[in-house]
Amino acid sequence: MYDNLWLIPFFPLLGFLINGLLGRKIKNEKVIGTIGTLAIFASFIVSCVYFWRLLGDEVKSHETIVASWMTMGPMNIDWGFLLDPLSALMILNVTGLSTLIHLYSIGYMHGEDGYARFFAYLNLFTFAMLMLVLGNNALVMFVGWEGVGLCSYLLIGYYYEKKSASDAGKKAFVVNRVGDFGFLIGLFTLFWALGQNGVWTINFTEIAANTGSLENGGIIVTIITLCFFLGATGKSAQIPLYTWLPDAMEGPTPVSALIHAATMVTAGVYMIGRMNGLFAMAPDTMMTIAIVGAATAIFAATIGFAQNDIKRVLAYSTVSQLGYMFLAMGVGAFTAGIFHLLTHAFFKACLFLGAGSVIHGLHHAYHHAHLHDDAQDMRNMGGIRKKMPITFVTFFLSTLAICGLPFFSAFFSKDEILWWSFASPRGHWILWLVGATAAGMTAFYMFRLVFMTFFGKQKTDARAKDHIPESPLVMTLPLIIPPT
Helix, strand or coil: CCCCCCHHHHHHHHHHHHHHHHHHHHCCHHHHHHHHHHHHHHHHHHHHHHHHHHHCCCCCCEEEEEEEEEEECCEEEEEEEEECHHHHHHHHHHHHHHHHHHHHHHHHCCCCCCHHHHHHHHHHHHHHHHHHHHECEHHHHHHHHHHHHHHHHHHHCCCCCCHHHHHHHHHHHHHHHHHHHHHHHHHHHHHHHHHCCCCCCCEHHHHHHHHHHCCCCCHHHHHHHHHHHHHHHHHCCCCCCCCHHHHHHHCCHHHHHHHHHHCCCCHHHHHHHHCHHHHHCCHHHHHHHHHHHHHHHHHHHHHHHCCCEHHHHHHHHHHHHHHHHHHHHHCCCHHHHHHHHHHHHHHHHHHHHHHHHHHHHHHHHHHHHCCCCCCCEHHHCCCHHHCCHHHHHHHHHHHHHHCCCCCCHHHHHHHHHHHHHHHCCCCCHHHHHHHHHHHHHHHHHHHHHHHHHHCCCCCCCCCCHHHCCCCCHHHHHHHHCCCC
């Protein structure tokens, strides 16, 4: 019934191989973009089938073994996949949003050198994230974990001839290696600790069943979870390993949307959610996670106040929202943290794609007027809502969502996190106050972005302001779907 789970990561891998190996021979942009997009869409359809199948199944956790991987003493490690409510939600998130981002990229990347290379990397990125969320053991997860790290390096540094882009790619790669070191130390220590009780395993189901053999609140479980948290800190851009994420804006805008919404930066939150039983046994680690998350949420928001690059405002916004998710995890609100991960994925994808639509329109106008102004600087914008009505409406709705206005998605997820921060046995009123303050700051810098970009007097050079077009349907359709 669940034997064909391997099809979910297979289709993105197939798209990567076709465009990666044959892209230069195909040459036609529409064919290349269609192959890349259909590969992810096929994965999304399969994910939907298994999601609905799981909903109607009394047993909510299923493992399927693809192949035997390696044997280490008393332990046999299989290459397998685990489908349960958590991974089912994540595969829908990853494949659904990635499909929209691939479709958007067909229009956004038109005329770029290395068009096939770009779609091959996007497909590989999605494949790696699917391996991460579907893996039935920590080693398969780590393969996906390293895969998204590699793809971030390739995509952030896509414009490798530009020094700032290549430096940003290297920075992301190196900073993430620091976190990955923590992940590996935590994995090795967990394997050893469970083995002392005769359970040699890194399988998630077996880890959950045997965490009781570890001392609750003991030094070993604290070390293990702190090491895993270090890994999550690097991947999900928390203090002090957040610095790579704003620089990642050097990559094409669809890459920013993919990294911030559907892949990579949510991996750390997912990993803690996957091993929540282990983390719940380490109160000192949980408090550390909550404090780091709250500090990151408010610190990144303060930086967002002063940014004039439209993409960097959204980048610091992501760092802040990830802090919210870690705050939730730290106070034991694992469900609320995953809930905010999912709501954030949709409105942040729409915000980044909307920013890309604005940048695309300004680039067109500047090219027409033979100008070289910065198309990402909000000080060159203003009044664009009249030129780009679809982009404006979808961006504005997503802004209302991220600000947590009532009846919008983040209102429910943020409200749940704030409640747990205040009322949970692991919470504290100071954590609640920091979280509530960060929410208010989010509204301030996001509406600052909206007013500087879409309202007021148009500050674009007079020679270009009459030539700003609305983006084509292939770009506006992915903007319309998330708010809908």
